[in-house]
Amino acid sequence: GAVVSQHPSRVICKSGTSVKIECRSLDFQATTMFWYRQFPKQSLMLMATSNEGSKATYEQGVEKDKFLINHASLTLSTLTVTSAHPEDSSFYICSAVAGTATNEKLFFGSGTQLSVL
Amino acid sequence: AQKITQTQPGMFVQEKEAVTLDCTYDTSDPSYGLFWYKQPSSGEMIFLIYQGSYDQQNATEGRYSLNFQKARKSANLVISASQLGDSAMYFCAMRESTGANNLFFGTGTRLTVIP
Numbered sequence: 001g002a003v004v005s006q007h008p009s010r011v012i013c014k015s016g017t018s019v020k021i022e023c024r025s026l027d028f029q030a031t032t033m034f035w036y037r038q039f040p041k042q043s044l045m046l047m048a049t050s051n052e053g054s055k056a057t058y059e060q061g062v063e064k065d066k067f068l069i070n071h072a073s074l075t076l077s078t079l080t081v082t083s084a085h086p087e088d089s090s091f092y093i094c095s096a097v098a099g100t101a102t103n104e105k106l107f108f109g110s111g112t113q114l115s116v117l
Numbered sequence: 118a119q120k121i122t123q124t125q126p127g128m129f130v131q132e133k134e135a136v137t138l139d140c141t142y143d144t145s146d147p148s149y150g151l152f153w154y155k156q157p158s159s160g161e162m163i164f165l166i167y168q169g170s171y172d173q174q175n176a177t178e179g180r181y182s183l184n185f186q187k188a189r190k191s192a193n194l195v196i197s198a199s200q201l202g203d204s205a206m207y208f209c210a211m212r213e214s215t216g217a218n219n220l221f222f223g224t225g226t227r228l229t230v231i232p
Contacts, residue, residue: 010144026126029174043208043222073154091160106212107219109161 003027004110012086014117016106021112023078023094029074030096034106035067038091047092050077082117119211120144123223130199131231137184138194138226140209145202148214151192153183156225165207168192195230204230 003026013019018058023033031052048069049057056069066088067081077096082090093111122141130136140153153165168176168183176183184193196203206227210220 001221038160043224044220045222046219049219050120093160093162095162105164107164108154111160112163 002081004030004109006094006106006112008112009110010113010115012115012117015085016083019081019084019093021081021094023077023079023096023109023115025096025098025107028096028098030077030098031074032076033071033094033096035069035077035079036093036095038093038111040091044093044114047079050116081114082086084114086116088112089116119213120221121223122208123226126224127227127229129229129231130196130203130231133209134199135195135197136199136228138196138207138209138228140192140194140213140223142190142209143211144190144194144211146213150212151183151185152210152212152220153181153192153194154208154210155203156208158205162208166194170177199230201232204228205231 002083005020005026012085033050035047037047038044046059047062050069050071052071052074058064066082071077090113091113095106095108098107120143130205132223155163155165157169166176166178166181168185177186178211182195182213206225209223212220
């Protein structure tokens with residue numbers, strides 16, 4: 001099946017630093033990738049839709065200047081948490097669309113646990 | 118209104134028994150897709166099964182089957198012959214044909230398989 005690779009799996013950083021998370025589709029091209037955030041024991045909440053070659057579309061309430069998304073190629077999207085603060089600590093997970101138009105499936109990366117001290 | 122509702126925060130099932138995880142959805146879009154994902158403690162999201170709104174038959178994938186009742190807007194996941202490794206969070210999700218390709222997730226059900 002389709003594979004989505006996400007790195008790093010875990011990152012601990014100091015408050016005020018920036019953290020970059022990579023999401024790669026390994027065996028397929030993904031024109032669209034999604035970034036989700038998940039708080040402990042809660043569901044996934046969509047943060048933004050990443051489109052190759054164009055600006056990302058952010059969900060209401062998500063600061064685009066804080067969560068920078070770049071989708072420079074058909075296999076790579078990055079999420080940069082700028083000037084991270086403890087409240088940004090969360091589990092971030094990406095997904096990419098794979099398959100034909102009639103049976104598209106979303107495949108997820110393994111997630112990144114961000115801890116901001 | 119919630120697009121996906123999972124009313125069971127937690128479920129227990131005896132090993133080798135079958136279990137049904139409930140999911141109801143709300144949409145006015147005639148074309149949509151329903152998904153189930155498994156999330157073990159490691160955090161990754163594992164795709165289990167997909168049901169299209171126009172599919173005539175209920176989807177099946179190995180020990181997973183989807184009890185799709187379109188008129189009732191329900192898409193329950195049935196896991197047969199439960200195994201200890203099935204213990205995880207299970208999320209029901211929906212994607213509508215209009216708008217972006219993002220998924221709307223339910224709040225999840227934590228399944229615990231008892232030996």
